[in-house]
Amino acid sequence: MILEALGSAVLGLVLAWTAVTRLSHRLPVHTLVFATGIAGALFGDFVTHSALGPGSLLPSLLGAATISAASLSLLLRPAASLRRRSATA
16 A cells, blocks of 8 residues: 555656646646645545555556646646737637
């Protein structure tokens, strides 16, 4: 259980780091992104582990990655090109 939680936290950290490196211009403060990635992964692991029970490592990590990615996607801001509108619109 401890290794499963540690693995999901590392998975959330990797997802957050990937989001920061690729989408840093569309994300808020980096510490918030890292905290959200880790917390989302731990919550996803908890929910999946509670639903499936012990002994399901791969589905728990998949649930952790899914919830972490969904949490990180909520932090995205619109791109700058989408904010500009013409005066006729």
